[in-house]
Amino acid sequence: MSGRGSNLQALLDAAADPAFPAEIALVISNISGAYALERAAKAGVPTEIIPHKQYASRKEFDAAVDRALRAAGVEIVCLAGFMRLLTTGFVEGWNGRMLNIHPSLLPSFKGLHTHERALEAGVKLHGCTVHLVTPELDDGPIVVQAAVPVLAGDDADALAARVLEQEHRAYPLALRLLVEGKVAVDGARATVDAQGAGSLISPLP
Numbered sequence: 001m002s003g004r005g006s007n008l009q010a011l012l013d014a015a016a017d018p019a020f021p022a023e024i025a026l027v028i029s030n031i032s033g034a035y036a037l038e039r040a041a042k043a044g045v046p047t048e049i050i051p052h053k054q055y056a057s058r059k060e061f062d063a064a065v066d067r068a069l070r071a072a073g074v075e076i077v078c079l080a081g082f083m084r085l086l087t088t089g090f091v092e093g094w095n096g097r098m099l100n101i102h103p104s105l106l107p108s109f110k111g112l113h114t115h116e117r118a119l120e121a122g123v124k125l126h127g128c129t130v131h132l133v134t135p136e137l138d139d140g141p142i143v144v145q146a147a148v149p150v151l152a153g154d155d156a157d158a159l160a161a162r163v164l165e166q167e168h169r170a171y172p173l174a175l176r177l178l179v180e181g182k183v184a185v186d187g188a189r190a191t192v193d194a195q196g197a198g199s200l201i202s203p204l205p
């Protein structure tokens with residue numbers, strides 16, 4: 001986490017249900033004042049601050065993150081609003097076991113300022129994607145997507161809020177599917193084997 005952590009909150013809330021198949025073992029932030037840390041503490045989840053500025057290189061920072069994750073017995077990593085690029089070595093070490101959420105319908109609008117760019121492009125559907133992380137930015141196999149309409153009069157904030165609501169549904173679903181072994185990766189694609197709640201949140205199939 002680097003910031004406010006509303007997606008973290010969605011995961012914490014989901015994991016609070018005894019029926020949810022995963023537990024949140026550790027929350028790591030590279031920013032000491034991140035509100036995400038407070039959210040974790042309130043939920044009784046251990047936190048660790050690993051300030052990237054204290055490391056001479058990305059490689060050393062990533063190695064510290066990796067050590068913390070493995071020491072906590074973490075099996076799956078969820079990136080949420082984590083604003084640092086990760087080294088290929090780190091990403092490969094968590095191959096198939098690291099998720100990210102991106103506020104667009106990938107592969108459209110990789111990178112930053114997705115809502116502004118969606119408005120500029122005049123797309124009529126926008127949304128979010130939870131995907132497995134590969135070394136290339138915003139590019140891994142897609143696990144879950146949710147679409148929202150772009151409405152007349154939307155500004156970037158209004159559109160972001162509509163997408164964020166879906167992010168909070170998509171991320172816990174994607175984590176659950178991955179933990180339950182329902183996500184099969186074949187090259188650049190993931191297929192999801194799930195009855196009912198599949199990989200498409202909105203509109204429902």
Ligand code: GRF
Nearest residue numbers: 004005006007081101102103
């Ligand atoms: C979300 O929109 C996420 O998709 C993007 O950054 C935002 C983080 O929000 N990468 P939060 O910190 O989870 O509230």
